[in-house]
Amino acid sequence: MTENKLTIDGLVSGYGALDILQGVVLALKRGEILALMGRNGMGKTTLLKTLMGLIRTRGGTIALDGRPVAGKPPSWLLANGVGYAPQELPLFQDLSIRDNLRLALRHDRDLPRALEHVSCSFPFLLDRLDQKTGTLSGGEQKMLILSRAMMCEPDLLLIDEISEGVQPSVVQRIAAALRAEQERRGVSILLVEQNLAFALDVADRWAVMKLGRIVDGGACEAASRQTVLNHLSI
């Protein structure tokens, strides 16, 4: 077994005639949180979708624990310890919280165990299981998305802009939940973010994506903020 949880090499993928990812090289160590940053349209979300098997790989390799997994469908990846918190239309707004959680489980009998796990980080969701998801606030919805990704106790979490449009207090709760998950179970997290402060606070390492490639990266430390800000061109 390799030390890396996830190894991406030369990954190419895209839509139609367009290659969004143009040779992504990235490795995520076991138990590590990596914040992936970059401006809009640079391919961060596309990378997560490709990793989840939602977009076909056009070139390069993806390895999970050293095993090649490119081309596997989402159901296989979810069953093999990958959790995913998507950004676009991430919830069934007209269904209850319970049904949203159920849909991420293969069998309903797994629900009690999953709920137990949810209660560790966001217990408020358990009191409101029958509430329609669309009536939750933006921050609450984000916590539900994260709970759903974490409840099957994955070894690798792919998280897409979980702090977007969320008030600072909720961002802190999310940060705490992620750290707890890392400390308790040694989960590895690929965190796609635009919120610089949050990302550098939670992550162990950072990387910046530009035009479909990883252009820079390093350990999260005091000086990182300015380096990343320069990349975001402000």
Add this chain to the structure above:
Amino acid sequence: MTDQAQSTPAPQQLLTRHGTGLIALGVLGLVLVLLGPLFLDRFTLNVLTRSMIYAMMAITVDLLWGYAGILTFGQSAFFGAGAYATALILTHVGGGAQNFALALVLSLVLPMGLAALVGWLSFYHKSTPLYASVISLVVPIVLTQAIFAGGSFTGSSSGLVGYPTMKLGAANYFRLAGVALILFAALSWVIVRSDAGRLLVAIRDNPLRAAYLGIRTQRVQILLMTALGGVAGIAGFLYANAGRIVAPEIAGFGFGTQMIVWTALGGRGTILGPAMGAIGIDYLGAQLSGAMPYLWQLIIGILFVVMILFMPRGLAGFIPRRRGGAPVPQLGALPDHMQQRDSAPLLSVSGMRKSYGDFVVLDGIDLEVRPGELVSVVGPNGAGKTTFLRCLSDGTETIEGRVLLSGQDIAGRPPEAVVALGVGRKFQVASVFETMTVAECLRLARVTQERPSLWRRAARITLPRAVLDILSLTGLDGKLSEPVSGLSHGMRQSLELAMVVAMQPRLILLDEPTAGLTKAERTLIGEVLIRLTRDLGYAAVLIEHDLDFVRQISKRIVVLHQGRLVMDGPVDAVVNSDLVRSIYSGVAHD
């Protein structure tokens, strides 16, 4: 290359090698139909007469479905209307030259009126292709039931028979139907290859872009449907005379689907294929159905399913398609059009608020843009920028507040009407016509300024000089005859920009024109935008993420954040403000 003298006269264009072959084919066909009666027996003559009338119907279905993308089950209704108009006149008024003339006129006018009504029902702002198909199903059913309900007047279920018809004889009916078919096929062939024909395909492939080029897409579709309703009516007139019987089935939905089968098997999107499909299937059917009536239909059914699944292009798919036959058109330059530089605002937005249910996307937006101004809109993801552009260019979006363009309220105006007020919109993902060549796209962008010809392809496309600059800077001028589908991402973005500028709008709306472009391409687009606004007086509203780019090209920036316009000012003041810094680094998520 831009100011060359006019050359390549129009007739030459019809006579490409492909064209010569088809003209020869047409002449051969004419000879065959004129001489055919000399060596065909009477049964065959009668069957082929009917088949050729059906072939005309197949071509009308093909023009609607194969070229204009309107899947119609209802052409039979117009055919039936024409046939019944004829039979009713001849039955109840009687024969005689003037009555035949009356029947002919009615079998043209009635179906056209009906088709115009159906077109009005089927095509409206935001109507879907499925809805048009739905309506086309209902029309023949209603008509059939009306015939049933007509009692002895319409002959009810047994139809009308024994009315006086034109006494031409089987041979001459054969010749008449043959000549009518060949003329109609030739006409269709010329039209689909003309600029107007490309317009139909453009509307099929990308109705949104077509509307944003100012093309009144619904009107074009209604006109097409009306014209083809008239053709179907004339075919019905021929049928009622040659067949000497009309029955409710010919107006029905079953017959309408038959036409689709002919078209699909022959090959949609070609003229010859559907015509041959109709003749072949109907003729073989008549020969074989006596011996094995159900088996024949079974075979046709199976063939049809297999074709739809595996060969959407039909039997014509076996014939290799020739590409690039048309000569490359030349580009001509229009003098630069200096926009008026009065101080009155061109665009004036006041109190705009847009929400989806409880979810407020935009709130309290006020903005004025004057001629010659380039205003950049920045803000993080989800700030409502793209929604903002849409509300500026589509008056049918329900908003609160007002959007005035040159003093006129856009409320209620669909995109093509807003375009007519002088707005051009470039989409975030380049919206061009995938199946067309670069030259065709550019020609289409000029459609509202220069009426497209029904007969030919323009040999020369005149474009504003600013467009020619874009083309030569990006190298697109060397790819005029190349299909858009083969262009790179950057080339498409440039082409769409060129198309928008070619419309000569007074206000250009651009949604991230540089996303995914290389550094060199960005610089180039930046230069073009500066020239358009600073030198030529166009106004532009630009959505952009790249603050470096914004800094280079614009003097004024507005910042959208969580649906509100939080800053509006000169570039440096905005870019260096704490607010923008905090928004972009994620601190200002309140």
Add this chain to the structure above:
Amino acid sequence: MALLLDIATTAALLFIVAAGLFVIFGVLKIINFAHAAWLTIGAYTTVLATGMGLDPWLSLPLALLVGGLLGALTEVAIVRPLYRRPLDAILATWGLGVVIVQLITLGFGRDMQMPPALMGGTVNMLGTPYSSYRLFLLAAAVVLGVVFVLVLERTRLGLNAQAVIMNETLARALGMNTGRVRMITFMLGSAIAAVAGVLLTPLSSVDPSMGISWLIGAFMLVMVSGTSVAALALACLCFGAAQVLVSTWVSPILGSVTVAVLCAVMLRLHPKGFARD
């Protein structure tokens, strides 16, 4: 009284006939024009079963089975490759319908069949004698509607189907085998249509092209109902009533197109039909 009962039972009949098409359109967004053929197959299942001396009621489970099997085959062979070409899917399923109708014609001939009725006699409803079979249909439609709602809201399959309807991309991202959901849905829709065909036998003539006359009405009802069971029930009731009234007071021939015309007009004026959002 008889008029009211006519309206209720006509609406019930429309609901039963449209249900199979509704299920498939709701989840798959595909218009299954082979629906007419499923109805016909159901009816001929009755012909075949009673011809072999079986009880007419047994043709209900038989039709369920036959319809389900054929539905599964159709989904795999014809519909699956066409999900991205919805207009072509209409045509391919229409072609399949033609093939099936011709096969039935080859097997049974073109003549009208007269299978024994499932149920005869009349019931006295508040002084009006009324066909007990039509009342049975009313009950059957109510049961069908309730089962629909229960399956959709209480079972895992229903939840999965709802997820596919609402947001298929997300359903896939959550690991759902959306292909299987589609196939089961198509099977169910086809099976329900075949059962509807059995239920039609005492009321409609049984001949190879019998399904066509029901197809357009059912199709239009589904178009105005979107994905809501309640909307479908409401549409059947409103337009069924209109049909009965036109047939009674104007002309039975015009009555037969009332549903289609009213639905078309409604879609033009209010494109979302009876669906709420």
